[in-house]
Amino acid sequence: MKLRLIVLIWALALISALYAAAASPRTGSETVPVVRPAADADAMRIEGEKRFRANCSRCHAAPHKFPPRMMATIVRHMRVRATITDEDMRLVLYYMAQ
């Protein structure tokens, strides 16, 4: 009985998550950042470095920067592994891809 209840809860949670994803605007993309005005770019880079130090440096030393398409994969992996927020992920990717 408990197993059925757990399976039911999981199924509902899964369906809810997929429904939410289908209904929400596409915000999870980690494609390589587009070119921005210089002032915006500087601000984002500084904020990205700050987020990198707050999130990534808690576990490991800063790696050398990789090509942007590699960084997009690595940051997506780390978003899942370290449960970092969507905004942090975007700023860290921007900083690491510069």
Place this chain on the structure above:
Amino acid sequence: MRSSVHNLERQGALISVSPRIASILFIFCLACAPLFAQTSGSDSAVPILTGNAGFFTNVQGGKTEIVPEINPVVLVPLGDHWLVEARGEFEGDFERKNGNGPYGGGVDKELDYLQVDYIANPYVTVTVGRFLTPFGIYNERLYPIWIRSLQPEPLIFPIGTGSSDGAMLRGGFPVNAKVNLNYAAYFSVSETNDVLDADRTAGGRVGFFLPGPRIEAGFSWQKLLQEERSNAFGFHFAWQPAALPLNLRSEYARSNLGSGYWIEAAYRLSQVPFWQHAMRHAEVVGRAQQLFAGQIEEDDAEEYGIPDVNTRQADFGLNYYLADGLKATGSYSRQFSSDGNFNLWTVGIAYRFAIPLGRVGMQ
């Protein structure tokens, strides 16, 4: 990596495995189906082969052991929201036979995770397959040899950790400008296959991260849904003060295997006023830990890799970062227990690699 509660008598005690494997594969297929509808542009993420390799020499109580290991990680992004990721573990354990004979031994092979992640929205990521059990912070974040500050694992590491087969919801989002919340909730089926070994469990972890002072604190819980149906729970704490190159981490865990804690401090010598060129690459580490043994048989304790008597241990280490992803590491540990006190020396090298499996364009 072993399942946290490896049951020795589970054959015959559980319902047949095949429907469970079929269920996992079915969920896998269901999750993978939309992948083929996704498109990816020329500027999108590229598959990567990454991971780490290391070579270590351990001397425990006067007995030398040579441990080469390689842990490949494959990351395959699909579209903008999907990621397939897997990590294998190949670890050799070579010792001298009969004290003075040639080195010999076997190679342990493990599948740590093989999972499909769907980033549903900024709040939820759905994971299905085999994944690292989210209990505390060491198993998921600090386990890789190029990341961990001390090569010997904490005494309480076997409690609640390992790998699970099933489904998980996880994510992280800001609660307000000063606090981020992260969570993971999972359900795992029982599996006795050597490669996919897992227990039937449910559990989760909740953590709060304060980006300003860089403090994280969290709670983990796990319910074993078979045999003794026991509970395990734990706390974790991490602090990285902005003014110092210092990393403080700690975990506490409790289950029927035992209970205990570890506290670790890693200090990068970048602020030392002399020999700065060399010192900024060096890191000193200290860790104190204690385990209070649970009600567990000696054979089971050996199987789980956890002491069956009360144990205390002090660890000291030195890491030197030679290049990006390459570090030399050494540590000394002293263990105290009623089974006897002994020294553990470790020296070795760890390397993290990352190779694109597609065109990456210009850097």
